[in-house]
Every structure is written in C-alpha cells, then in structure tokens.
Amino acid sequence: MGELKTEKHVEYILSVEKRKDDFVSVVMEHLRLNGAYWGLTTLDILGKLEAVDQDEVVSWVMQCQHKSGGFGGNIGHDPHLLYTLSAIQVLALFDKIEVLDIEKVSNYIAGLQNEDGSFSGDMWGEVDTRFSYIAICSLALLHQLDKINVEKAVKYILSCQNLDGGFGCTPGAESHAGQIFCCVGALAITGSLHHVDEDLLGWWLCERQVKSGGLNGRPEKLPDVCYSWWVLSSLIMIDRVHWIDKEKLVKFILDCQKMVEFQIGQTMLLMSSTPTLELPVFHFLNIQD
Amino acid sequence: MHGIYRKTPSQDEQEASALKAIELRDLQSQFLHLHHNKIYTKEALETSAKLLEVNPEHYTGWNYRKLAVQHFLNHQSETEADSESIQSVLNEELKVVENALKKNFKSYGAWYHRKWVLSKGHSSTDNELRLLVKFQKLDSRNFNAWNYRRFITMLKKISDEEELQYTTDMIYDNFSNYSAWHNRSVLLSHLFEKRGERQSHKESVLEEEFEFVRNALFTDPDDQSGWFYHLWLLDQTVKLEPFLLSSWPPHGSSRSVDYLDGRNLFPSMHSLSKDRMFPLVLYFSEPVEGVNSSTVTIECEYYANEDVIWRPLSANKFGFSQVWFTYLNLPDEVHSLKDCHVKVFVAQFPDIVSSSGFSCSQTSHIVFSLCVPSHDREHAEGQTVPRFSWKDKEFYSHATQSHDASLLRSLHQLKIAEESKSKAASDWSMKIISNEIAHCRELLSSTNCKIGKLTLARLLMAQNKLISYGIPNDGIEVHYEEILGLYHDLMKLDPVHICCYEDESSLVLLKQVTSSMESILRYCYQYGDSTSPRMYPCLCLRLNGLSLSQIGSVERLLWIQMLDLSHNKIRSIEGLEALQLLSCLNLSNNKICSFTALEPLRSLKSLKVLNISYNEIGAHAVNTRRYLCSSPMTHTVENDWNFKEFTNSGVKLTNHWDVFFIFRDLNLIQLDIMGNAVVNDQLKSFLFKLMPSLKWLDGENRN
Secondary structure: OOOOOHHHHHHHHHHHHHOOOOHHHHHOHHHHHHHHHHHHHHHHHOOOHHHOOHHHHHHHHHHOEOOOOOEOOOOOOOOOHHHHHHHHHHHHHOOOHHHOOHHHHHHHHHOOEOOOOOEEOOOOOOEOHHHHHHHHHHHHHOOOHHHOOHHHHHHHHHHOEOOOOOEOOOOOOOOOHHHHHHHHHHHHHOOOHHHOOHHHHHHHHHOOEOOOOOEOOOOOOOOOHHHHHHHHHHHHHOOOHHHOOHHHHHHHHHHHHHHHOOOOOOOOOOOOOHHHOHHHHHHHHHHHO | OOOOOOOOOOHHHHHHHHHHHHHHHHHHHHHHHHHHOOOOOHHHHHHHHHHHHHOOOOHHHHHHHHHHHHHHHHHHHHOOOOHHHHHHHHHHHHHHHHHHHHHOOOOHHHHHHHHHHHHOOOOOHHHHHHHHHHHHHHOOOOHHHHHHHHHHHHHOOOOHHHHHHHHHHHHHHOOOOHHHHHHHHHHHHHHHHHHOOOHHHHHHHHHHHHHHHHHHHHHOOOOHHHHHHHHHHHHHHOOOOOOEEEEEOOOOOEEEOOOOOOOOOOHHHHHHOOOOEEEEEEEEEEEEEOOOOOOEEEEEOOEOHHHOOOEEOOOOHHHOEEEEEEEEEOOOOOOOOOOEEEEEEEOOOOOOEEOOOOEOOOOEEEEEEEEOOOOOOOOOOOOOOOOOOOOHHHEEEHHHOOOOHHHHHHOHHHOOOHHHOOOOOOHHHHHHHHHHHHHHHHHHHHOOOHHHHHHHHHHHHHHHHHHHOOOOOOOOOOOHHHHHHHHHHHHHHOHHHHHHHHHHHHHHHHHHHOOOHHHHHOOEEEEOOOOOOOOOOOEEEEOOOOOOOOOOOHHHOOOOOEEEOOOOOOOOOOOHHHOOOOOEEEOOOOOOOOHHHHHHHHHOOOOOEEEOOOOOOOOOOOOOOOOOOOOHHHOOOOOOOOOHHHOOOOOOOOOOHHHHHHHOOOOOOEEEOOOOOOOOHHHHHHHHHHOOOOOEEOOEEOO
8 A cells, every 4th residue: 555654754844844935935934833833743743853943943933922912823923813723732742831921822812702602813803613613722722711601602613503514614604624623623622512413414524535535625526635634533523433434545645645755855745735744644643543 | 725736846947936935025024014014105005915916815914904994094084084085995905805816716814804894884795796606606616705695695684585596596507516505505494493483384495495406416416415405304304393202111011110229130239228219211202401390290199299300311402312311219118119100291381392493292191100029128138149141041032931921011112102102293294205215216216326325215214213103104114124225235335434334224223123022022031041040030132243333222222121232333332321220231342442432321320230341442542432421521520539549549540530430430240341452450450449339340259
C-alpha cells in the first residue's frame, strides 16, 4: 500500500516554517498562526516537536496578541477568535499556557458571546458555529468554561442542527463537514452529545466516503484530504467511525502523499488547504490502531 | 482552497512568482501601516481596495474598510446627513466586495462585509437579489450565497412560499442540487410550524413533495440529493402521537415482587439492605417529557401517589426519554401480601409530549398485582454463592422442561396491551408508506441503486412499525427475510459501508426474534434442570452468535433477568438500561472497546453477574464512546466522588476513572474480565475493593 513518509513530512513542515517570502507564504501571512498550529501538532504527533525553537515560536505567538486580549493571525493583524484558539493550542502544545494572562484572554473570548448564545468572531459581529466551537474549546483548554453561558451556547448550536442530522454555520444553513466537526466538538466538550441523532448524522457522515475511498465535505462534491479530519473526527466522537472503510481511506491519503515526496523544496501541495498534512498523519496513526 | 492542483513551476514562472511575492508583501505592509495609523484618505482606501482584490482573505483589510466607513459616517453626523454621499460610500464598499468575490466567491470576509453594509439600511436589496441569482447560476452549491440569500429575504420580508418557488425553479433546473433541497426542507418546516394544527394541509403538501422528489429519483437514482430529502419526508410521514408501548410489570400480570437487589435469584443479596424496592417501568413509542405524578397516577393501598418520583432513564433531547421509571419500596409493615393490586394511569392529562411536539392524548392504564412471599424476610445467612456458568450445558431449552404457569405468563407481555394502542394512529401514514414502497420497488426493478435498496429496507421497517402499532394494513405482512435480504445485498453492493448495514440489520433481526411468542421462545432457556439445586426460577434469553452489533426491541424484553449476548459484534449496549430486572448478563466475545461503553449498566440495580471477557477494552488508542458517556469530565455528572479510600489501591485513579465511574454503584457478585488488554492484577484488586459484594472475579474467589 505504501507508507507514511514521516521524514519528508517533517522536512516539509520545517521548510514552511523557515519560508516567509514566497508568494504562497505572503498570501497566507494573515493566517500564519493557524498554519503554525497545524504544522506543530503534526510534528508533535510524529514525535519531532523538538526540531523547532520553542522559545522563538512562543515569543512570536505572544507578539500576535492584541491589546484586547485576542490574537491576530500574525504580528500586526487584528484580533479574531480563529487565531486566539490557535495561539492557545500552540502554547498548550509546548506546555506554556502560563505565559498567558488567562483572565485577559478568557474575557476577550467570553465578551464575544451574544444574547442568543452564539459567538461573534470578533468585534465586527460575524456569527458562525465555528466560533462557538472555538470559544468553547479555548475556554475548556484554559479551564474557564464558566465564564460563558454554556446552556445558551449549546441551545444556539442545536438551533443550527439540520433535518439531515448535520449542522450548518447559522440556523437554516446547509450541513457541511467542517461545521459538523465544530458543532459536534462543542457538544462533546460540554457533555451535550445526547442531543445528536448519532444514527442519522452517522449515516450522513459515512456517505461522505466515495468510491475512491476519500471523503467529501457534503453530498455530490469532490473528496479532499482535509475532510478526512472533519468527517473522521466527527464520526469518532459519535462512535460511528466503523461505518466507513478505514483501509480505503488510508490508501486515499497515502495516494495524496505521492505527489509531495518528490517536490519537497517547492510549494507543491496536492490540496493547498492548511490542515492537509496534519490529517494524514493523525488519522493514519489512529486508523492503523 | 481545495482541489487546486499545482504543477512544478518553470524557471520563468518561479521568477514571476517571486516578483509577485515582493509586490504583495509591500502592499500588505503598506496597508498595515495605514491601518495602525488610522489613515482613511482616498489613496489609503484605494490601497486597501487593491489589497482585497488581490487577497480577499486578508481579513484585517475588511476590518479597515469598516473602520473607514464608520469614520466617514461619524464625520457626516457633524454636518447634515447627506444620504446621497452615504449611499455612494456604501456602494463603493459593495464594489470592493464584488471584485473580491470575483477572485474568490467563497470568501467569508467578502460576504460578511456585504452583509454588514446592507445592515446599514441604505442599499438596494433588489440589486442583491439580482446579484445572488447570478452567483447561484454559476455555483448553485455555494453555501455563502445561500446564507446571504436567507439574510436578504429576511430583510425584504419575502415569504417562505415565494422562496419555496425559487427552490422549485432551481431544482427543475438541476435535480442534483442538495443545497436547494435542503433549503426546501427548511422552508417547509417553517410552514408546517406556522400552520400548526392543520394536519390535513401538511398531509397534502407532503404528498406533493413525494411526487416532486420522485422525479429526481427516477431521473438520476445515483444522485444522493433526492434520497436524503426523501428520508426527511419519510420521517415527517411517520410522526405520530406518542403512546405507551409496554410496561413492567405488564398489564394483567400477577407475580411475585421482583426486588431490585436481585434477592429472588441471589438470596444472599438481601442482607445488604433493608429496602425492598422494586421497579415500575414505562416504555413509550417516542422519547417524551412531562412524565410525573400528575400525568401518571398510581392507585394502590400502600402508596401515596404524590410521593412517587418518575425519572427518565436515558434522557436525550432536553430531557425527553422513551423509558421512564420509578422505584417503589414495600412498606415495613407489609409482611405477606396476597394480590396487592396496583393501577397505573398513564397520561391522565395531555401533558406528556414527544420531541416532535405531539402530545399523548389518550389515557392508558395498567393493572397488575403483586404478592410478597411470606419468607422473604428470612436472611439467607451462610449460604455460599455458587459460581454462575454460561456454558451451553447449563442451559436447557424450555421446551424440554415442564414449565410452571408463571413462566408462560411472564412472556405474555410480549403482546402489547390492547388499550395502549394508539387510536390516533394514522391511516394516511400507512397509505403513503405503502405507496412509496411500490414506487421504490418499481425503481429497483430497472436499476440496482444502493440508496434505493436502503430506502426500501427502511420503508419496509417503517411499515412494520405502523403495523405493530395496530394500524390497519389490508393484511400486508412484514417479511423480515426480505428486509434482511436487502441489507445482505447492500453489504455486497457497498462494502465500504458494511458496518452501517450490519448495525441497521441487527435491529431488524431483533425485531424478527421478538415479533411473536413462538419466535422468542426458540431463544429461551432454563438455567439448570428441575433436579439441580442451582435451578433459577427464570428464563435466560440466549442471543449469542447472531452477528448482532447493537441492541433493539427492548420494549419487548422488559421481563428479562438473564441475557446472553456473547459471541456477537456488539460495541454499544445502549438500550439495556431499560431492562431493570437484569441480573445476569453475558457480553463476552464482543467488540466493547472501553469501560465507558458500559455506562447503561449503571442504571441496572439488579445486576449481579457480569461477563465482559474477551472484548477490546484497552486495545484501542482512541475511545470512541468517551464523549457519549455522561462522565464528570463533561460537566454532566456531579463530582461527589470520595477517592480517599482508594488512593492506596495500587491503581492510578486518573487512568481508571472510568472503572470507578462504572463499577462503584454496582453490587456485582461475579465478574469476568479476562481477555481484555487493560486487565492486570492491580486492576483486579481495585475491583475487589470497589465492590465489597464481589465474590468471584475471573473464576477466583475473593478469599
């Protein structure tokens, strides 16, 4: 079947970390903190986290913090929940949560909860269930969940539950694997998974596996390695992961890898979304168990 | 962005790219400078517009533009509000968004900026609708566009009916439009809610929808969109009033009290407590709420109804549960009761409501009588507890034994009491289901469509459910073999999803097994023969070796005291919590992956003998039942644990919190856990400490 080319993946991630000036890096400069989370977590799973300079990374992360307590995607960028979670996650990876002013960050996050329990991404008010997950996950990591109204947060998430068992970004929005991951994750953390119809959602999710073995994000769409993460994690949380064919998925992921192994020095990605590398590694290791 | 396949760039391409990178980097740092210094001149705004055109994902750029607009508006309020100049400023924003969307029409930042501008109330919503139609023609699955459409239609107060027509047009344009079907289901749900009680209107709409989706299904049976919509329509069709499905004790029964402490089977148990508690269980057709001493009343000489507390056994949606129970305690002064009559009136008031919003309008009643054997107070001191064995040779097919009348009577509750069948059950539902079955068969006669087969299997099971509720069905009988055959075909046709089909067909198999007294008796055995001193006065249901992966039809199994589910493929025991009399349970040789999967056992106060040997506990890195378990870690269970007595037990409690959580409230006499990766001597001695009543662990006596 092939195997996970661990060394190459590590090389690639470290090279991305060094690279800041090519076009792709510049265009994605505003979400570098997200990329840092995905890359560092992958290194950690592969047991290679010590390959990066921890102090340098931590110092850079803290420079991304805004005076409001939230974090921007890079130095000088505006604060937003998306990057605040990544910052907390990266610090947690290095066991350095203590460098944070926990009260300040928690207040920033809690301050973004709206009357109906939803969360805005930042002061400009965009509401999305992704932000509910981010807020709940962040505060859970900081042990500050009691700063928000958990019951209302759960109620809002459930208001985004669709008739096919899935979840959308706002009430009435179509089910999408990424949103489902966020909602199921938030419900899992808050102990509210019993509101989910595991069979109905499980079936919708397992139907994401197409003939090639890969997973798509919603019906009649193309498969993409990033959905291995969103769909697989969701299935694991509701104990329906046995409803997909793990071997076929692993083969699909390893096939996606084929391209990368020859082009490490270049910006060669089969699917260019940032979670690309994290997933194959994480899921390969878990599926193999 | 997905699906972008990049080829190795040529030398020229690389050079051009490096140049682009430098340009963009300069633009971005220039922009940040303007932003941090709050510079909102015309040139500054142009810079930001240029940036967003090249890189619409640069979210700080959108923030800056909002700040610039705010800056302008604040300035305006100092002079006269010039609505024309406000409009032109906002139009400029809309132009920037349009340019950005051209670059990436999935950009969250761009769409939100547009929404933000429209919320100011100065812009034309008609323009927006036109723009949306254009976008949706280009990509009908763009959910950002659909979400924005929802926002605009709300602003414009466009009716659900009009929007419904829009989805109709889109679907006629292209049947494979899951987004349009999804929106349709949302709009119709709203409309159904608004109409409220007018069931007849809902019925005619659903009939039309079935016809509408049939076009899609017949045109392209392999496209999933229509089938998911069809599943939703089916769900709407079988929504009925909830009613009482079964109970324990069953209506019309007369038997000895079944004590929760299991002393009937294990006489040594009752020395553990002075209580003589027994359970009452109500099993409803749907998850309901509102079961309490007002809606369910008990009439009995010895109990004051107001003191009875009903609890849900497995609460799901906001406290709704299919199973409700209460424990009653025989009062001390009762020594021997012959025929104590108990009447339970269920749904005295229509306050028992299902999660679909239907209320239980019919009152049903259960009448049973209990007797207390006069010797039940005697202590069975000094009695050694023999080890319970699950071996084949211990079990005798009931047919070879003479049974006493009570055994047969105990099986009577397989028949649902006539009075509790729902009179409000719908003939219309039956008509629609039968119709859909016919259409599905027609489709399958010309294509071997996977979801079509699955839908047919589900339709047949839905029909079966309605028949079991007593809805007239013109003599159509359920043929379980056909349904099981369909799942068998599916496992061959679509092996990727084999476990999904196994799970669904386990439920079908169990329905078949419990469908009649003849059928279930084939699986009933007596433990020990009539000459053996170890004979237990109850039947054991032996469902071993049936490839079952999950448990179902529990409403017909409330009488069970002994259950053998060994040598199956069970990963979850959800449903078992309703079997309040269960004393002996064999789950060996299954696929149970964690202790958290055993959570339902915490509700079984009668459980004494448990075999979970040869499962997969401790064999997997990832615990897939972890978040489905209502543990203290997920803030759902009070943490009143007293660890002190266990700190020197040799086990790291943080690693075995799940063992503590599951076993500390169980009073097992016998436990078998060998053959699980997690088992070691420390764990075993921990278990002995945790359960003082435990006499046998993996065949070893406590002493």
